[in-house]
Amino acid sequence: MNQTASSVVTDGIALITLDNPPVNALSAPLRQALQSELDRAFRDDQVHAIMLICAGRTFIAGADITEFGQPWQSPSLPDLCAMLDAAPKPVIAAIHGTALGGGFELALACHYRVVAASARVGLPEVNLGLLPGAGGTQRVPRVVGAKAALDIVTSGRQIKAKEALSLGLVDAIADDPSLQSEALAFARRVVADGAAKPRIKDRTDAIEGDRNAPDLFTTFATTNARRFKGFPAPGAIIEAVQAAVMLDFDDGLAKETALFEQLVASPESAAQRHVFFAEREAARVPDIGPETTAIDIAAVGVIGAGTMGGGITMNFLNAGIPVTLVETSQEALDRGIATIRRNYEATASKGRMTGQQVEQRMALISPSLELGALAHADLVIEAVYESMDVKTDIFARLDRIAKPGAILASNTSFLNLDRIAAATSRPEWVVGLHFFSPANVMRLLEVVRGAATAKPVVATAMRLAKRIGKVAVLSGVCDGFIANRLLAPRGTQAEAMMLEGTPIEAIDRVLVDYGFAMGHFQMMDLVGLDVIGRNATERTVMGDLVAAGRLGQKRGAGYYDYDEKRRPHASDLTATLISEVAAAASVAHSPTVGDEAILARLLYPVVNEGARILEEGIALRASDIDIAAVLGYNWPVYRGGPLFWADQVGLGKIVADMRRLEALHGETFRPAPLLVRLAEGGKRFGDRS
Numbered sequence: 001m002n003q004t005a006s007s008v009v010t011d012g013i014a015l016i017t018l019d020n021p022p023v024n025a026l027s028a029p030l031r032q033a034l035q036s037e038l039d040r041a042f043r044d045d046q047v048h049a050i051m052l053i054c055a056g057r058t059f060i061a062g063a064d065i066t067e068f069g070q071p072w073q074s075p076s077l078p079d080l081c082a083m084l085d086a087a088p089k090p091v092i093a094a095i096h097g098t099a100l101g102g103g104f105e106l107a108l109a110c111h112y113r114v115v116a117a118s119a120r121v122g123l124p125e126v127n128l129g130l131l132p133g134a135g136g137t138q139r140v141p142r143v144v145g146a147k148a149a150l151d152i153v154t155s156g157r158q159i160k161a162k163e164a165l166s167l168g169l170v171d172a173i174a175d176d177p178s179l180q181s182e183a184l185a186f187a188r189r190v191v192a193d194g195a196a197k198p199r200i201k202d203r204t205d206a207i208e209g210d211r212n213a214p215d216l217f218t219t220f221a222t223t224n225a226r227r228f229k230g231f232p233a234p235g236a237i238i239e240a241v242q243a244a245v246m247l248d249f250d251d252g253l254a255k256e257t258a259l260f261e262q263l264v265a266s267p268e269s270a271a272q273r274h275v276f277f278a279e280r281e282a283a284r285v286p287d288i289g290p291e292t293t294a295i296d297i298a299a300v301g302v303i304g305a306g307t308m309g310g311g312i313t314m315n316f317l318n319a320g321i322p323v324t325l326v327e328t329s330q331e332a333l334d335r336g337i338a339t340i341r342r343n344y345e346a347t348a349s350k351g352r353m354t355g356q357q358v359e360q361r362m363a364l365i366s367p368s369l370e371l372g373a374l375a376h377a378d379l380v381i382e383a384v385y386e387s388m389d390v391k392t393d394i395f396a397r398l399d400r401i402a403k404p405g406a407i408l409a410s411n412t413s414f415l416n417l418d419r420i421a422a423a424t425s426r427p428e429w430v431v432g433l434h435f436f437s438p439a440n441v442m443r444l445l446e447v448v449r450g451a452a453t454a455k456p457v458v459a460t461a462m463r464l465a466k467r468i469g470k471v472a473v474l475s476g477v478c479d480g481f482i483a484n485r486l487l488a489p490r491g492t493q494a495e496a497m498m499l500e501g502t503p504i505e506a507i508d509r510v511l512v513d514y515g516f517a518m519g520h521f522q523m524m525d526l527v528g529l530d531v532i533g534r535n536a537t538e539r540t541v542m543g544d545l546v547a548a549g550r551l552g553q554k555r556g557a558g559y560y561d562y563d564e565k566r567r568p569h570a571s572d573l574t575a576t577l578i579s580e581v582a583a584a585a586s587v588a589h590s591p592t593v594g595d596e597a598i599l600a601r602l603l604y605p606v607v608n609e610g611a612r613i614l615e616e617g618i619a620l621r622a623s624d625i626d627i628a629a630v631l632g633y634n635w636p637v638y639r640g641g642p643l644f645w646a647d648q649v650g651l652g653k654i655v656a657d658m659r660r661l662e663a664l665h666g667e668t669f670r671p672a673p674l675l676v677r678l679a680e681g682g683k684r685f686g687d688r689s
């Protein structure tokens with residue numbers, strides 16, 4: 001890889017260009033090259049100012065994340081920032097694309113920052129379970145004050161050029177194409193003015209007031225407690241920003257470094273970094289390279305305007321792609337379109353969209369009651385009721401209507417895609433596009449590759465996912481595909497433990513303590529027991545609850561009783577029903593005791609199912625399974641997904657525990673052959689990725 005810094009001197013200005021594709025991450029070789037270029041420019045009497053600029057698509061995207069966890073190589077990023085702090089001549093950063101993390105920190109250590117109009121700056125380290133470790137937590141508050149700094153650093157949000165200018169984080173905005181020339185002109189003015197060089201590290205004006213507001217930090221922590229729960233980074237960021245306010249710059253920096261070292265060694269950060277790379281890895285399909293041409297998708301058709309069809313449609317509207325939306329009745333069509341509009345208007349009312357944008361998106365919908373309206377579509381997605389008969393009928397009709405070269409996709413969540421494809425004369429054009437509900441929000445898209453699906457069709461689906469803001473994970477054909485199949489055993493075990501007498505509150509609390517947003521039974525109550533329990537044949541607790549009118553949160557009662565603030569409380573009636581159903585099914589009273597034991601019962605079968613999915617080749621790699629769980633089921637990102645977590649627990653321990661559980665609870669706990677092989681070989685899932 002080309003990792004260089006080069007410089008030319010013109011008119012007394014040293015123009016140092018960093019070039020480390022694809023995103024100019026500050027790897028050790030690049031840091032070394034930058035250090036020597038700076039050193040040379042500092043010593044060169046012909047040089048009166050220095051400009052830092054990047055080649056390629058962006059300014060520096062931050063530290064090189066692949067180096068974390070390895071021994072640090074000199075110079076470190078803080079060393080480079082210290083070098084800039086001591087620079088004998090003005091240094092100007094010229095920023096295009098994004099200046100993120102260590103990249104923005106380096107820019108903040110320069111005297112001036114000139115940004116392209118489309119550029120963004122930010123400190124996204126929190127998303128990797130880290131804090132900015134090269135002065136970001138010390139410099140940003142000195143510019144914007146503690147309150148705004150807390151928001152910027154704990155959210156990791158990207159700040160647009162205009163906002164950055166108004167906050168004082170940058171000094172000037174240039175037109176995109178003329179960034180270099182405008183920044184050079186800026187540098188020349190600086191030299192000509194001979195003005196005192198502004199140093200953020202010496203400023204205290206913005207934090208003066210914060211010294212007398214000690215509550216600021218505790219209030220911020222309390223207000224955001226829910227959002228920060230389980231993540232160690234936000235707390236550390238708050239501490240570091242407080243240090244910026246209370247200590248002098250060098251002591252604050254030392255505090256920041258100590259906190260950074262703690263975070264980088266934490267399992268949470270390791271998990272979040274795993275997820276960062278796993279998300280990008282998921283896009284790669286071994287037998288499909290860049291030479292496989294994707295099909296241009298300019299017009300989409302969606303069949304079914306229900307909850308899924310509507311959500312799916314919104315993804316394409318958001319990306320500016322027109323959608324023909326087909327339903328069987330005018331009423332269903334009107335209802336579906338009204339729901340889409342209501343969703344957009346809700347977004348607009350929160351100020352996250354303009355009224356004009358709402359109208360632009362709505363105008364991209366062409367409603368129709370005829371499948372024939374899909375004749376021109378490049379991609380048709382079927383999102384109707386989960387019935388093989390209904391779906392094969394639709395695909396057979398679609399086969400006669402769709403133009404040659406159109407991709408025919410099903411949003412089925414568990415039916416056999418190959419059977420659906422067999423209803424057409426062109427199974428190679430059929431693919432599964434499994435969205436997760438709410439489809440306009442959840443970032444996972446399972447791309448299901450059937451036995452006949454052609455490579456360009458898979459390539460198109462994978463690339464299209466990125467275009468509509470989704471992360472695609474490739475799945476083979478099986479019941480439930482990756483995410484649903486993976487998580488199903490968790491629900492089965494929760495319900496089995498319930499019948500054995502483990503309190504549902506304990507089961508839910510263990511899941512919430514692990515990091516899920518809610519427990520299994522709270523989730524059932526939220527979705528609605530009448531919706532989930534529709535097909536039950538034998539007597540179940542859920543069926544009895546429905547019969548008693550306890551349909552879930554919407555009725556104020558389901559597994560739990562809900563108060564007016566929708567907080568769950570244990571219900572005596574539910575407890576009685578559970579005992580009755582257990583007695584009727586002859587389930588012996590043998591509650592699982594202890595959080596660790598409950599967690600093992602709930603999650604080891606998930607790990608086991610993951611091993612099977614991997615071994616059967618349904619998923620390409622272990623990290624894809626983690627991504628499916630994190631993005632499809634909100635598996636806590638700081639646990640890294642089920643297989644990353646299993647590696648942390650130790651596969652040997654999991655196999656041993658499962659063998660014990662198998663003796664008690666049967667086959668579900670028989671360790672999958674792959675799990676056993678990895679454990680016996682002292683290996684981890686991560687070693688296979």
Ligand code: CAA
Pocket residue numbers: 022023025058061062063064065066077098100101102103105124125128130131132133134277280281
């Ligand atoms: N280090 C190493 N590799 C990185 C990287 C980084 N900081 N940022 C991106 N990459 C890699 C990606 O893994 C990807 O590699 P592959 O092509 O091999 O998959 C490649 O660069 C392109 O990345 P994207 O696919 O994400 O490209 P994009 O155009 O969609 O997004 C981006 C570009 C906005 C910069 C995005 O990559 C991103 O958000 N990167 C991470 C930024 C970040 O978190 N920086 C902080 C680093 S931590 C730090 O700096 C700590 C400190 O203070 C000392």
